[in-house]
Amino acid sequence: MSQLSNLFGQKFGLTERDLERYLSEALSKGGDYADLYFEYLATSSISLDESIVKSATQGVSLGVGVRVLSGERTGYAYSDDLSPDRILKAARTAACIASGPATELTAGLKSAEQRNLYPVPILAGDTPLVERVQLVKRADAAARAHDSRVFQVQAIYADSVRHVLVATSDGRLSTDIQPMARLNVAALAREDNGVPQRGYAGGGGRVGLDFFTGAHSPEAFAEDSARQAILQLHAIDAPAGEMTVVLGPGWPGILLHEAVGHGLEADFNRKGVSAFSGRIGQQVASPLCTVVDDGTIASRRGSLNVDDEGETTQQNVLIENGVLRGYLTDKLSARLTGGQSTGSGRRENYQHYPMPRMTNTFMLAGESDPEEIVRSVKKGLYCSNFGGGQVDITSGNFVFSASESFLIEDGKITSPVRGATLIGNGPEALKYISMVGTDLKLDLGIGVCGKEGQSVPVGVGMPTIKIDQMTVGGTR
Amino acid sequence: MSEALLRDVASLAIRLATERGATDAECTIAEGDEFSATVRLGEVETLKEAGSRAAGLRVLLGQRQGSSYTSDLTDEGISQMVDAAIAIAHITEEDPFAGLPGKEELGQLTTDLKLVEADVANVEAAARIDAAKRAEASALAADPRITNSEGAGCETYSGCRVFANSRGFLGSYSSTTASLSATPVARQGEEMERDYWHSISRSWAGLESPEDVGRKAAHRAARRLGARKIETCKATVVFEPRVAKSLLGHIFEAVSGESIYRKSSFLLDKLDQQIAAATVTVIDDATIPGYFGTSPFDDEGVPSRRTVVIENGVLKNYLFNTYAARKLNAKTTGNGARGLTGAAGIGHGTLYLEPGSLTPDEIFAAVGTGLYITELIGFGVNTVTGDYSRGAAGLWIEDGKLSYPVAEITVAGNLAEMLKNIVHIGSDLEFRGSTCAPTIAISNITISGK
Numbered sequence: 057m058s059q060l061s062n063l064f065g066q067k068f069g070l071t072e073r074d075l076e077r078y079l080s081e082a083l084s085k086g087g088d089y090a091d092l093y094f095e096y097l098a099t100s101s102i103s104l105d106e107s108i109v110k111s112a113t114q115g116v117s118l119g120v121g122v123r124v125l126s127g128e129r130t131g132y133a134y135s136d137d138l139s140p141d142r143i144l145k146a147a148r149t150a151a152c153i154a155s156g157p158a159t160e161l162t163a164g165l166k167s168a169e170q171r172n173l174y175p176v177p178i179l180a181g182d183t184p185l186v187e188r189v190q191l192v193k194r195a196d197a198a199a200r201a202h203d204s205r206v207f208q209v210q211a212i213y214a215d216s217v218r219h220v221l222v223a224t225s226d227g228r229l230s231t232d233i234q235p236m237a238r239l240n241v242a243a244l245a246r247e248d249n250g251v252p253q254r255g256y257a258g259g260g261g262r263v264g265l266d267f268f269t270g271a272h273s274p275e276a277f278a279e280d281s282a283r284q285a286i287l288q289l290h291a292i293d294a295p296a297g298e299m300t301v302v303l304g305p306g307w308p309g310i311l312l313h314e315a316v317g318h319g320l321e322a323d324f325n326r327k328g329v330s331a332f333s334g335r336i337g338q339q340v341a342s343p344l345c346t347v348v349d350d351g352t353i354a355s356r357r358g359s360l361n362v363d364d365e366g367e368t369t370q371q372n373v374l375i376e377n378g379v380l381r382g383y384l385t386d387k388l389s390a391r392l393t394g395g396q397s398t399g400s401g402r403r404e405n406y407q408h409y410p411m412p413r414m415t416n417t418f419m420l421a422g423e424s425d426p427e428e429i430v431r432s433v434k435k436g437l438y439c440s441n442f443g444g445g446q447v448d449i450t451s452g453n454f455v456f457s458a459s460e461s462f463l464i465e466d467g468k469i470t471s472p473v474r475g476a477t478l479i480g481n482g483p484e485a486l487k488y489i490s491m492v493g494t495d496l497k498l499d500l501g502i503g504v505c506g507k508e509g510q511s512v513p514v515g516v517g518m519p520t521i522k523i524d525q526m527t528v529g530g531t532r
Numbered sequence: 533m534s535e536a537l538l539r540d541v542a543s544l545a546i547r548l549a550t551e552r553g554a555t556d557a558e559c560t561i562a563e564g565d566e567f568s569a570t571v572r573l574g575e576v577e578t579l580k581e582a583g584s585r586a587a588g589l590r591v592l593l594g595q596r597q598g599s600s601y602t603s604d605l606t607d608e609g610i611s612q613m614v615d616a617a618i619a620i621a622h623i624t625e626e627d628p629f630a631g632l633p634g635k636e637e638l639g640q641l642t643t644d645l646k647l648v649e650a651d652v653a654n655v656e657a658a659a660r661i662d663a664a665k666r667a668e669a670s671a672l673a674a675d676p677r678i679t680n681s682e683g684a685g686c687e688t689y690s691g692c693r694v695f696a697n698s699r700g701f702l703g704s705y706s707s708t709t710a711s712l713s714a715t716p717v718a719r720q721g722e723e724m725e726r727d728y729w730h731s732i733s734r735s736w737a738g739l740e741s742p743e744d745v746g747r748k749a750a751h752r753a754a755r756r757l758g759a760r761k762i763e764t765c766k767a768t769v770v771f772e773p774r775v776a777k778s779l780l781g782h783i784f785e786a787v788s789g790e791s792i793y794r795k796s797s798f799l800l801d802k803l804d805q806q807i808a809a810a811t812v813t814v815i816d817d818a819t820i821p822g823y824f825g826t827s828p829f830d831d832e833g834v835p836s837r838r839t840v841v842i843e844n845g846v847l848k849n850y851l852f853n854t855y856a857a858r859k860l861n862a863k864t865t866g867n868g869a870r871g872l873t874g875a876a877g878i879g880h881g882t883l884y885l886e887p888g889s890l891t892p893d894e895i896f897a898a899v900g901t902g903l904y905i906t907e908l909i910g911f912g913v914n915t916v917t918g919d920y921s922r923g924a925a926g927l928w929i930e931d932g933k934l935s936y937p938v939a940e941i942t943v944a945g946n947l948a949e950m951l952k953n954i955v956h957i958g959s960d961l962e963f964r965g966s967t968c969a970p971t972i973a974i975s976n977i978t979i980s981g982k
Contacts, residue, residue, distance in 0.1 A: 102623070109625040113873050114616050115601035117586065130578040136585065136603045149581050152657075185623045208794050244796055244916070252796060254916050294921070296944065296980035297764040327572065329682050329717050329726065407584060444911040446923070450682075450717055450726035451759070453940050455910035455923035477912035477921040477942045479980075527761075529912070529921040529942025531978040 062231045063219040064094050068138045072165050075223040077140075079161055081147035082124050083225060086156030089125040089391070090147075093364060094118075094138070094221040095406040100181060101214035104192035107200075112185070119406040122146045125388060126154035132409045163227025168366060170231075174262035174355050180215035180237040183265045188213055191265075191274045195241045198278035205289070206282045207252070208244035211274070213237075222366030230366035235262050236357070236513065238502060241277045245285035253291075255284030256443075256459070259500030261357045272500070284441065284460055287472050294461070294476035294530025300436035301478065301526045302429055302464060305497035307442055309518035312347055313417050313505065314445040314454040315482045316340070320374050320382075321412040321507075322389035322400075324449050331452030331482050332380065340380045341486030344422050347375040349384055351399055351415030357501040358416035358515035365401035365410050372398045374417075378486075386412045404510040414505060418517030422492025426520040429491045431467040437528055438462045438469050439478070452482035455529075477529040485526065493520030533585065533605070535692050535704050538563060541605050542696035545589050548614040550698050554591035554621075556632050557698045560831065560872050561587045561605070564691035569660040571668055572683035576661055588872030591617045595626035601873045629858045630875070633832050637854075637864060638701045640829040641836055645705070646822040649735030652688050652708035660686040663712055663742045670746025671716035675754040680717040682726060684746070687711050688736065693827075701833035709824075710736045714746045718753040725759070727752035727907075732964060734822055752906065756925065759939035762981040768902035769943055769977040770895055770929065773960060775908045776969035780883055782947055783814060784967070785915040787841055787849070788878040789856025789867075798918035798948050799847060807847045808951035811888055814842040816851060818866065818881025825882030825966035832868035832876050839865050841883075845952075853878050884968040888957030892971045895956045897932035899973055904929050905943065918947035924979075941981040950974050 059065035060072065075092060082090035100114040119136040120143055131153025133146040180188065192211040199209040215237040222230045238260030246252040257280035259272050268274060303311060316332070324330035332340065341347070351360050351369030360369045365387050373381045385393075386401030389412060402413035430438060438461060445456030457477045462469045498517035505514040533541075542559045549557035563585035570577045587610065588601040598621025602613040668684035687710070694704040713730040729749035731740035739745075771779065783799075791797035799807060818825055818836035827836050832854055840848045852860070853868035853876045869879025890898065905926040912921040921944035927934045945953075958971030 100620070108627050109623065110627050110630070111597055111599060111875055112620045112624050113599040113601070114620050115588075115599075115613070115873065117601070117603045119584070119603065128572075129576050132578060132580040132582075134582045134584070146582070153576070153579050185620065189623050208796065244794070246795075251798075251917055254796065254914070294944075296942075296978050298982055327682065328680055329724070331724065407582065409578065409580070446909040446911070448726070448907075448909065448925075450724050451756075451925075451939060453909075453923065453925070455912070455942070457910055457912035457921070474917070475912060475914055475919050475921065476944065477910050477923055479910075479923045479940055479942050481940055527940065527942065527980055527982075529923070529944050529978075529980040531921075531944045531946075 062221060063096055064221050074140065075165060076161060078143050078147050079223060079225050081144050082122050082151050083159040083161060085151045086154035086159050087124040087126045087151065089225050091123050091222060091224040091365065093121045093406055096219040097216060098181060099216040101212060102189055102192055104196050104211045107196050109189055109192065121406040122150040123409050124150045124153050128392060129153045130409055134407050161225055165223055165229040166227050168228055168230040168362065171361055173352060173359050173361050174235060176235045176264040178264050179217050179235050180265050181217050187265060191239055191268055195274035195278040198275040199241060199243045199282045202279045202282035203245065203286050205245045205247055205286060206243050207246055210242045213239045224366055228366050230362045232361045237263050237267065239268060239274060239277060240502065241281040243281040243285045245289060247289055253285045253288035255281040257281040258502045261355050261501040262359060263355050291472040291474045293532040294473040295528055295532050296530045298525050298527050300433050301523045302433060302436060302438045303518065303521050304440035305493065305495045305518060305520050307499040307516065308439055309418050309499065309516035310442050310445050310456050312419055312518065313414060313516050314447045314456055315480060315485050316347060316374060317414045317417045318447050319449045319452060319482050320384055322383040322385040323412050325383050326389050326393055330449045335380050338380055339378050340483045341375050341378040342489040343378040344492045345375055345378050345486055345489055346420040348373050349414050349417045353416055356416050356515045357503060357513045360415065363399045363401045364403045367397045367399045367401060369399035369415060384412045384414060386410055402512050404512060408510050413507065413512055414514050416515035418498060419519065421494050421496035421519045424491040424493050426493040426495045429493055429520050429522050430464060430469060432491065433464045434466060436464040438464050453479065454482055455479045479527045479529060488524045489521050490524050491522040495519045533563060535706060538692060538694045539702060539704055541587065541610060542694045543702060545587065545610050545614060546696050546698050548611060549589065549591050552614060552618055553593065554618060555594055556592040558590045558632065559587060559696050560870065561694040562691065562872060564689060566687065566689050567660065568685060568687040569657065569664050570683050570685040571661060571664040573681055574665060577683055579657065586872055587613060589613050589617045590873065590875060591621055592630060593621045595628060595630050596621050596624045597630050597875060598624060599873045629855055632697055632699055633834050633854045633864060635699050638699060638833045639835040640703045641819060645826050645828060647705060647707040647734065647826060649708050651736040652710050653690055655688050655736050660688065666742035667712055667714040667746040670743040671714045671750040674747045674750035677718045677720055677754045677757060678716045678750045679719045682715040682717060684714040695831065695833055697833055703829050703833060705828050708734055710739055712739050712742060712745050714749040716750050716753050718757050720757040723757060725753055725756035727756060756937050759937040761940045762928065762938055762979065764980050764982065766976055766978055768899045768955065768973055768975045770899060770902060770904045770971060770973045772904065772906050773962065773970055775905050776972040777967045778908060779972065780814065780885060780967050780969050782913055782915055784880055784883055787851055789850050789852035789860060790878050791915065792850050793856055793859040796916045798915060802847045805847055806845050808842055808845040809954040810845040811957050812842055812845045812954055813886040815886065816841055816880045816883045820882055823882045823963055825880060830866045830868040831870045834864050834866040834868060836881060837866045851878055851880060882963065882966050882968065884961065885970060887959045887961035887970045889959055890956055892958055892960060895958055895971055895973050896929050896934060898956055899929055900932050902929045903938060903979060904934055920945050920947050920950065941979055944978045944980065
């Protein structure tokens with residue numbers, strides 16, 4: 057049989073017959089299902105510090121993971137060597153999760169239909185390194201030019217291209233080429249010899265170098281990071297206690313990722329360990345809230361043509377008008393609960409088995425004018441930017457850390473305040489949302505989500521919203 | 533591959549790099565084998581078995597530097613890695629401080645550091661499954677309110693690390709770890725709480741018994757039931773060892789030479805000043821046999837050592853790799869650390885807070901009224917300014933004893949003040965990882981709740 061037309065065929069001579077042989081070996085001790093995940097990842101990164109391009113790295117990693125499912129059990133093994141004997145050995149190892157006569161491979165492999173959510177005419181990795189170096193140098197110059205109080209700038213540019221091939225014992229063969237590029241800028245500012253403050257901005261996606269222009273230019277990110285650092289120089293201590301909180305559009309959508317997203321992943325719910333377990337059809341948010349997870353938005357950081365189990369991604373409605381509608385499901389949870397995969401099976405790389413994960417999670421726009429939302433608050437906090445967040449999916453308690461926020465006094469945004477953590481409970485917090493703005497915005501493309509030691513790129517988004525009651529962890 | 537073969541691969545990379553024009557080069561190789569089992573509700577959930585290895589190279593062309601990595605350790609793979617590093621070095625700029633440690637700074641400890649325990653390699657898959665099953669069963673049996681489980685897991689790992697550079701350093705060491713954990717779920721009406729207990733050891737025999745792991749996890753989960761949100765207030769907060777160690781992590785970030793030369797630390801310009809209560813002594817020691825932060829040399833080939841970071845509340849030393857030391861006109865403290873590739877960053881050995889004399893119960897009695905924290909979540913810590921604000925859960929201390937559970941609150945302050953406000957340090961220091969602390973009590977922290 058002829059070699060496959062993708063990178064794994066061209067570079068490693070992989071054929072469909074090879075894939076069938078490996079899958080047969082994986083099912084040689086029984087098992088309900090097996091899949092193979094081939095990955096070839098090439099990365100490069102350039103980092104600038106103290107106005108010097110101090111270091112640059114490029115490299116390649118590759119491997120294959122073999123998974124066998126038998127009831128609720130998963131057997132997993134991987135190899136970083138694509139020679140047939142090593143892959144067969146991994147398949148035999150994973151096979152040991154089952155114990156019985158071999159399961160016959162019945163379906164021949166059939167290529168899944170192709171689409172391309174991230175057409176990139178020239179991959180970032182194929183553009184001259186010199187052009188990519190310019191991005192970090194421009195960012196450095198712009199951050200320093202923005203304000204003389206900026207005294208340290210770090211800029212990092214990184215891109216990668218990931219080739220994947222997924223072959224499953226139910227006969228599906230999927231391939232994908234997944235580009236990614238990202239530029240981050242961190243600035244430190246200080247007045248005289250006072251306490252320095254930092255600012256941070258960046259963006260990217262499944263894009264080529266042409267993305268980094270206009271609102272995504274190195275200058276735009278650099279100025280935003282410098283602006284945030286300068287703003288913090290005169291910030292006052294954050295307030296403490298319950299209060300009305302207005303979240304600005306875009307990245308503050310991390311609220312949804314922590315408050316509801318993780319809790320709706322099907323593995324936790326199948327096991328009954330999520331605060332959202334068994335709550336489908338219940339009111340878990342204000343009727344103003346509709347929240348979706350959508351892996352199909354063109355060029356976004358969290359988007360995928362196919363997930364890491366070879367399933368086509370889709371838009372999944374999680375919460376509709378405040379009512380819990382669905383969970384994010386991978387193939388294992390779908391098999392065990394009699395449902396369908398929602399295209400949410402993801403993994404960090406070939407060394408890990410997949411699990412249900414988010415892609416791009418956001419709230420649909422509402423009907424309130426964002427300015428009216430702020431005007432409606434007598435006393436509260438306006439948060440326009442956040443660092444990371446975390447959730448305990450069982451109790452439902454979540455936090456996220458505001459990195460740029462302001463007091464609201466008599467309907468006006470006033471003094472900037474220092475960083476503070478916001479805390480709430482997933483199934484309760486969104487019930488206090490009383491206004492949703494018209495200004496839905498997605499984040500700029502820097503999100504990373506961690507779960508059980510695996511990191512994957514994600515996106516978030518939100519319009520301006522008003523939460524009548526939330527605990528703010530300041531000191532004042 | 534054997535350790536000897538990996539050393540040959542590293543030597544080859546250095547030789548090819550210098551032959552092809554690099555003025556200096558450093559090569560790191562890491563190999564590891566992991567075996568894990570997870571069980572849930574008495575049944576095997578996952579079994580994973582795999583080995584992987586990869587090499588990273590950093591080359592210098594004068595004062596420029598480039599890096600590359602590969603998982604292909606064949607001669608051809610190594611040759612390509614060398615070419616990639618040299619090619620990418622050409623786009624970087626001259627950094628006057630870039631360079632390897634001096635030849636006289638290189639070396640390694642030659643005593644037996646007890647990083648390898650032979651029993652780990654002999655553990656059968658069935659033994660891992662059995663340990664995890666027993667841990668989970670023990671948790672489920674420990675308390676009627678433990679009604680569900682997120683599972684239990686058991687993992688063994690053995691790995692090898694090799695480092696070579698063009699100034700004649702070649703070193704390698706192997707290490708083993710075994711770990712066992714359980715995560716039960718407690719329920720009371722609609723409320724669910726989970727917690728975990730985790731045991732880690734260099735040897736299989738050194739793990740806590742599965743029954744103890746399960747029992748401790750169950751106790752932790754069950755005592756969280758009935759959690760209340762308390763009123764916003766200022767109080768003394770007691771950090772249990774598992775959360776107290778995160779405070780040491782923040783101190784580490786602030787004393788790392790990288791934060792110092794960037795002037796991005798709340799401990800900048802504080803050497804020889806009182807920065808913490810007089811009871812606070814913090815040590816970084818990478819030389820203690822069998823400990824998790826121990827190694828014969830750092831990731832630049834400098835011998836491991838012991839450094840006093842804070843002594844009786846006075847800041848004594850920052851932690852340096854070669855680069856940060858040169859920037860600040862100092863000497864490396866043997867704290868170079870890296871994954872596989874790039875210039876070394878800064879890491880620590882076993883970083884710990886010296887214990888005090890009080891048991892946790894004696895600390896509760898001394899505190900009288902306050903908050904005992906058993907979990908911190910979130911990332912609201914800024915070591916540039918010292919601003920600190922994190923989500924917390926734990927138990928309220930009343931009349932000198934633990935009383936009801938507390939959740940959905942935050943604790944906030946500024947690290948510079950928090951270190952000075954340390955009022956008690958426990959006697960309960962245990963070395964469960966590379967960052968370790970006993971119980972710590974800190975006064976005057978803002979708790980934000982209702």
